Amino acid sequence: MNGRSVRGISVAFLVAFGIAGLGARFSMAQGVASSGDAQAGKTLWEGPATFCERCHGVKGEGAFGPDLAGRQLSVAQFRQAVRKPWGIMPAFTEQQVSDQEIANMAAYFNSLPRVAEPGPWRIPIRAEATDGEKLIVATVGCGQCHGHDIGGPRRDAGAVAADFEWLKKFVYEHTTAMPEFWRLLEEEPAVRIRMGNYSRTRLPESLLQEIWRYMNDLGFRVPIGAQLSAGMTAANGVTYTLTVENGGLPGKGLTAEDILISLTLPSGSAVVSTTGRGYQGVRHDSQNNAEMAVWQVPRLGPKDKQTYTITLSRAGSGNDNLRGAVRWAKPLLGDGSNDTVNIAPPRPRAQ
Ligand code: HEC
Ligand code: HEC
Incomplete structure (x- = not known):
């Protein structure tokens, strides 16, 4: 059974059962959506499920790719550009954006005014670009x-x-x-x-x-990730859990060596206690004029994970603004510099 006969049956079904509102959204000739819901198109465009806006602009004002706002492209033109792009744009499958969603996006852009001038690229070419x-x-x-x-x-x-x-x-x-x-x-x-x-x-x-x-x-990078939990109030302060993990595939992924983990303390806050190996104490960070709690780890291979806790005195109200970084000496990046990742701030707790 080919795709056309499947669609033929569904259109026949809709018509036979007189679902007029739904039936009107399908063109009889092609069996695909020909009119869309502009609000749904806007939601999809601006939400996290698609990245089209990185090339076409947050409001379809144009960037690396052409402006779409107010262009009055038909659904068929829009769909062709998405499924079988004319140029360098990658093609998107029906599982990524359905025909109905394409119609919704077309309706959204056709509801917007044209732009006087296309917008700037999201990532411009830097002067020093190789x-x-x-x-x-x-x-x-x-x-x-x-x-x-x-x-x-x-x-x-x-x-x-x-x-x-x-x-x-x-x-x-x-x-x-x-x-x-x-x-x-x-x-x-x-x-x-x-x-x-x-x-x-x-x-x-x-x-x-x-x-x-x-x-x-x-240079390839070691896939190190670092995450801080939300603070838990303890008798003598607030306790945070820090996990640092290499997300690589055992037997294949890269290993980081001579790792330095630093957590910048909120001003006025002191370290009450810590757990976990490799704690080096508090050091002064002259660059940011702040105090940092520091840990050292000799190596983290694929799937290796270190867990630490640190209890900070209550002083300083902005404890949840904790920030920090993980940096390692080996392997170096291609330009000879150290690779580093930021410690992700606490995720909002579930419930
Ligand atoms: C529309 C934005 C976009 C463009 C353009 C794009 N990528 Fe991606 N790429 C992503 C996203 C997002 C992911 C994560 C998986 C996903 O959601 O598709 C990804 C995943 C990847 C992956 C898999 C490994 C990983 O990091 O998750 C590779 C490799 C990759 N992209 C390389 C490229 C290369 C090379 C190009 C250019 C030829 C390119 N990408 C263009 C957004 C993009
Ligand atoms: C890597 C950048 C990039 C991404 C990501 C991208 N586009 Fe494009 N788009 C382009 C470029 C460049 C063109 C011009 C023609 C071409 O290269 O295919 C284009 C053309 C189009 C056109 C035709 C515009 C016209 O003037 O006829 C439409 C419609 C379109 N894109 C929609 C989308 C949608 C929807 C998405 C996400 C599902 C998307 N694009 C993702 C770069 C991109």
Whole structure:
């Protein structure tokens, strides 16, 4: 049974049972949505489930990709651009954005006024950009979502000791490769898969090789993550739990060595006690003129996890503004600098 006959049956079903309101949303000729809900389109565009706005602007005002606001594109034109893009834009599947959602987005943009002038790029080309950076920011546009240093994919490359075949899969067959990768790393999937599938003709393998070289020159990163829990009030202060973890794949991922963890103390707050190995005490951070609690860890291999607690005196009301960083001496990045990640602030507690 092919797709057309399936749609034929559903349209016939709607008509036969006289569901007029729903039936009117489908064009009889093609069996796909031809009119949309502008409010639903706006919600989808602005929400976390799609990243289209990184290339087209938060209000469709245009950026790396053309402006969409007030352009009066038909649903068919809009759908063609999304499913079979004309140029370098990646293609999005029906699982990512359905035909009805495409109609909703078209209705949203057609309800907006045209822009007098398209907006600026989200990630502009920096004056000091190398050829590799220009390639990903401007020629192909990966950098519009991943930043000029494509730092996220370099972390995931470090998590599995990736090779070029790995990159190819994520670029040309992104929508099938991504769920497999999340399963492999036992990670929680995102709301939806937000990157599309690139065309092998628009982005030929030779160009992708250059992107790969750029990622290698910058260096793969150790996928270290650090998270602070919300403070728990104790008899002598407020206790926070800090976890630092290497999210890589055992037997494959990179190991970080000579790791320094620092947590900046809110002014007026003192360390009452700590648990966990490697605590070095409080040091003065002259750059930020603040006191930091410091831990040292010799190494963190894939799936290694360290847990610490720190109890701070109540003094200083802004304890939940705690911030800090994890930095390691090895491996260094391609330019010889240390890699570092921020400690994520407490997540709002469930309930
Ligand atoms: C990497 C940047 C990028 C992303 C992400 C992106 N686009 Fe595009 N889009 C472009 C570019 C560039 C064009 C111009 C034609 C081309 O390259 O295919 C375009 C063209 C379009 C057009 C046709 C505009 C016209 O003038 O005819 C539509 C509609 C569109 N995109 C919608 C979307 C939607 C919806 C999404 C998210 C599901 C999306 N785009 C994600 C870059 C992007
Ligand atoms: C529309 C924004 C967008 C664009 C453009 C984009 N990506 Fe992605 N990419 C993502 C997001 C978001 C993810 C996480 C999975 C998902 O939601 O699709 C991802 C995942 C990846 C991954 C898998 C590993 C990881 O870090 O999760 C690689 C590799 C990758 N992107 C490389 C690229 C390259 C190379 C390009 C350009 C050819 C590119 N991306 C363009 C948004 C984008």
